[in-house]
Amino acid sequence: MIWNAMSDCLERHRWRRAVTGGAEVLTYEDLGGRIHTAAGLLRAHLPEGAHVGFCLGNRTEYVVLYFAALAAGCLPLLLDANFNTGEIEAIRSDCGLDALVIERTKVDALGLPGKGDPVPFDGDVAILPLSRLVEPPFRPRPETEVCRFTSGTTGRPKCLEFSGHAVVSAASNWVLGTGMTGEDRTLCLAALSNGLAFNTSLLSTFLAGGELCFLKGSPLTRPVARRIAESGITRLVAFPTLYRNFVAPGGPDRAMMAGLKHAISAGAPLWPDVREEFRAAYGIDISDYYGIAETGPCTFERQAGHHTGLGEPLPGVEIRIAPPHPDSPEDPEGAGEVLVRTSSMASGYLNHPGMFEARVDADGFYHSGDRGRIVDGRLHLVGRTQDHINVAGRKIDPTEIVAVVTALDGVADAVAFPDEDLNREALVHLVVVAADRESTNELTKAAVVEACRSRLAPYKVPGRISFVDEIPRTGIGKPRIAVLREQLNTSA
Amino acid sequence: MNDHELVAMKKRVQRLVYIAAGGKIKEEELGRWDIDLRTIGLDSLGYLNLLEGLERTFGVAIDLDQEEDHSFLHTIDNIVRYLVAQQGQAA
Numbered sequence: 001m002i003w004n005a006m007s008d009c010l011e012r013h014r015w016r017r018a019v020t021g022g023a024e025v026l027t028y029e030d031l032g033g034r035i036h037t038a039a040g041l042l043r044a045h046l047p048e049g050a051h052v053g054f055c056l057g058n059r060t061e062y063v064v065l066y067f068a069a070l071a072a073g074c075l076p077l078l079l080d081a082n083f084n085t086g087e088i089e090a091i092r093s094d095c096g097l098d099a100l101v102i103e104r105t106k107v108d109a110l111g112l113p114g115k116g117d118p119v120p121f122d123g124d125v126a127i128l129p130l131s132r133l134v135e136p137p138f139r140p141r142p143e144t145e146v147c148r149f150t151s152g153t154t155g156r157p158k159c160l161e162f163s164g165h166a167v168v169s170a171a172s173n174w175v176l177g178t179g180m181t182g183e184d185r186t187l188c189l190a191a192l193s194n195g196l197a198f199n200t201s202l203l204s205t206f207l208a209g210g211e212l213c214f215l216k217g218s219p220l221t222r223p224v225a226r227r228i229a230e231s232g233i234t235r236l237v238a239f240p241t242l243y244r245n246f247v248a249p250g251g252p253d254r255a256m257m258a259g260l261k262h263a264i265s266a267g268a269p270l271w272p273d274v275r276e277e278f279r280a281a282y283g284i285d286i287s288d289y290y291g292i293a294e295t296g297p298c299t300f301e302r303q304a305g306h307h308t309g310l311g312e313p314l315p316g317v318e319i320r321i322a323p324p325h326p327d328s329p330e331d332p333e334g335a336g337e338v339l340v341r342t343s344s345m346a347s348g349y350l351n352h353p354g355m356f357e358a359r360v361d362a363d364g365f366y367h368s369g370d371r372g373r374i375v376d377g378r379l380h381l382v383g384r385t386q387d388h389i390n391v392a393g394r395k396i397d398p399t400e401i402v403a404v405v406t407a408l409d410g411v412a413d414a415v416a417f418p419d420e421d422l423n424r425e426a427l428v429h430l431v432v433v434a435a436d437r438e439s440t441n442e443l444t445k446a447a448v449v450e451a452c453r454s455r456l457a458p459y460k461v462p463g464r465i466s467f468v469d470e471i472p473r474t475g476i477g478k479p480r481i482a483v484l485r486e487q488l489n490t491s492a
Numbered sequence: 493m494n495d496h497e498l499v500a501m502k503k504r505v506q507r508l509v510y511i512a513a514g515g516k517i518k519e520e521e522l523g524r525w526d527i528d529l530r531t532i533g534l535d536s537l538g539y540l541n542l543l544e545g546l547e548r549t550f551g552v553a554i555d556l557d558q559e560e561d562h563s564f565l566h567t568i569d570n571i572v573r574y575l576v577a578q579q580g581q582a583a
Binding site: 217218219220221222223241245248249250392421422423424425427445446449450458459461463464465 | 511513514515516531532533535536537540541543544547548553554555556558
């Protein structure tokens with residue numbers, strides 16, 4: 001279904017510009033030709049219905065190979081480009097991977113047992129065929145056309161299955177709900193494996209007949225502004241840190257941003273002062289997007305000048321607020337768990353059967369774990385009901401980090417909880433108790449960081465590490481985070 | 493550039509690293525200019541902030557795609573060496 005929708009776009013908009021990456025510009029006709037060639041390559045090297053993992057940063061080749069995989073009848077699994085070997089191996093054993101799309105230079109570093117040599121593709125991209133040592137225990141549903149991932153526990157990312165209907169619905173509702181047109185040029189700085197980029201930029205751009213642009217190099221404000229000015233970018237899809245850097249002293253000139261009409265932020269809550277300062281500096285309201293990996297895009301602020309909340313539900317999205325939970329007496333009036341029903345919902349977790357279904361109620365609403373309320377038709381979040389730590393849009397299970405650290409020699413106890421750095425960026429704060437307090441000097445921060453770096457994806461490595469003599473706990477052994485925070489603040 | 497100017501530059505870079513890391517790295521941890529910043533907790537977001545700071549402070553645009561070897565960003569010593577070389581080329 002996704003490929004049918006894309007084929008239609010390639011035909012309808014054939015003379016328009018489709019993808020720009022660096023200096024290369026592809027029209028829809030060029031893109032169609034590249035997709036057909038790539039699909040032939042995949043058919044020649046991979047079995048029918050192959051599971052193709054994408055472990056790649058944003059670039060034109062990603063778009064080409066993604067649609068080529070769909071055209072060739074393969075199942076694309078969009079991995080986080082930062083997943084480490086252990087996480088890729090876990091996906092491989094849970095879900096089955098017949099090939100990995102990856103930068104050539106990373107093939108050796110990952111050390112995955114390939115099935116023959118990598119197949120060179122355009123640019124610095126290669127297709128690494130993989131052997132299936134054993135049949136994976138889980139089989140995707142017949143209607144599944146794409147899989148994406150959320151952080152799992154113990155290094156096993158959870159694989160979300162999406163039907164073609166769900167993916168096309170998410171894209172077409174985004175086009176409709178945000179007024180996207182063929183005149184839009186979207187600069188996408190979020191990873192295409194992430195729901196934000198996947199739903200707001202990939203298929204949606206092409207359904208509208210627009211142009212999708214990528215930035216070569218690091219997402220620094222000056223290159224971004226230069227790109228916006230030179231390519232006539234109308235939509236910027238980025239993350240709060242970039243917007244904060246824009247409004248820091250010495251940021252790019254307003255004139256460079258003159259063509260920009262929509263600035264979309266996601267991944268983490270946008271700071272209200274940054275939103276205000278960005279409007280003052282550049283005359284543009286940043287839309288704080290709210291989407292959930294399991295349900296797709298949820299809200300968008302359509303009304304310029306409305307500066308609070310996360311906007312109204314998009315077409316195809318219904319939001320309810322559950323009655324307040326007795327354990328959350330601090331919630332403001334009218335707040336409760338956010339329940340979402342969309343036409344772009346996932347079908348389930350491939351490698352965690354029943355887990356997704358357990359969070360969907362009898363009316364088909366997904367229990368998001370976020371707490372919020374509706375004010376003037378707009379969603380306002382007030383917190384989370386679960387213990388996950390959200391770092392730049394990636395939800396991290398603290399128990400995974402604690403398991404790695406407590407397995408180290410010399411560690412008696414540990415706890416991880418959400419915190420902020422001085423730039424107000426969310427981070428994982430790890431608090432460690434040394435087994436032998438006399439030898440605390442030997443258990444250094446560098447040693448703990450190194451252990452985490454070798455066993456966890458980079459975004460899971462704690463941003464702050466503190467050592468204490470004892471972690472305060474309740475009678476049933478639950479860490480008393482509020483007390484611990486107070487102790488740490490006092491001793492800082 | 494004389495030794496005094498080099499030390500001053502390292503201190504400015506040290507301060508930029510501290511700000512970029514959002515306080516996750518303590519100032520005393522940055523006292524050794526040859527320490528690998530990655531091992532004391534400068535993550536990808538911190539590096540992004542640091543690159544912004546270096547560009548705005550020293551006027552040196554760093555395009556990581558143009559640099560095959562990124563070890564010039566691993567220590568304060570290396571960063572300063574790189575900045576001096578870039579400023580020398582621009583002069």
